[in-house]
Amino acid sequence: GAVVSQHPSWVICKSGTSVKIECRSLDFQATTMFWYRQFPKQSLMLMATSNEGSKATYEQGVEKDKFLINHASLTLSTLTVTSAHPEDSSFYICSARDRSGAESQQFFGPGTRLTVL
Amino acid sequence: GQNIDQPTEMTATEGAIVQINCTYQTSGFNGLFWYQQHAGEAPTFLSYNVLDGLEEKGRFSSFLSRSKGYSYLLLKELQMKDSASYLCAVRDNTDKLIFGTGTRLQVFP
Numbered sequence: 001g002a003v004v005s006q007h008p009s010w011v012i013c014k015s016g017t018s019v020k021i022e023c024r025s026l027d028f029q030a031t032t033m034f035w036y037r038q039f040p041k042q043s044l045m046l047m048a049t050s051n052e053g054s055k056a057t058y059e060q061g062v063e064k065d066k067f068l069i070n071h072a073s074l075t076l077s078t079l080t081v082t083s084a085h086p087e088d089s090s091f092y093i094c095s096a097r098d099r100s101g102a103e104s105q106q107f108f109g110p111g112t113r114l115t116v117l
Numbered sequence: 118g119q120n121i122d123q124p125t126e127m128t129a130t131e132g133a134i135v136q137i138n139c140t141y142q143t144s145g146f147n148g149l150f151w152y153q154q155h156a157g158e159a160p161t162f163l164s165y166n167v168l169d170g171l172e173e174k175g176r177f178s179s180f181l182s183r184s185k186g187y188s189y190l191l192l193k194e195l196q197m198k199d200s201a202s203y204l205c206a207v208r209d210n211t212d213k214l215i216f217g218t219g220t221r222l223q224v225f226p
Contacts, residue, residue: 043216
């Protein structure tokens, strides 16, 4: 299957700082990438849909000024958590959709564990 | 609204068969996915159903009934490594994946 990478795999930062997470599709082009957040023992919650070359579409309740998404190329999307606070500590997972298969499925990155002190 | 229901937890014995159910009510339907997720890791794809019926893939099978808004994942010959969370996800008519709460399966020797 297709491979999606995320960097960093984990990050610890101080409250008030900004953190950037990268999501890359390694062996296919992804016009659409998705960003999810997962709190402990809960399921994945979609934060936003990122389309290459255009503005991201945010889900209800997700602050677009706090979670900045950039999708500058067909293989890279970034999520920047601005002015992070302890409640932003979570597991952030990206996925990229490969439209070449009949299932047009999403392939998930390995996730980034963010801890805000 | 969007609603996907799964049991929260299940337990089973090594070598046994377990069925994890999923019921859904979503805005449109463009396929149903099952993912496996080990703690602290990203979900990995298990199966995809878009038409009614059973899809078999080795030890794992998935069934779909669109008229009933129902799917199940069947795991046979359970192994200890199958202990994980199993996520049911529906792709809606905007192409987004809506995830259920996940079912945590524990396999005992």
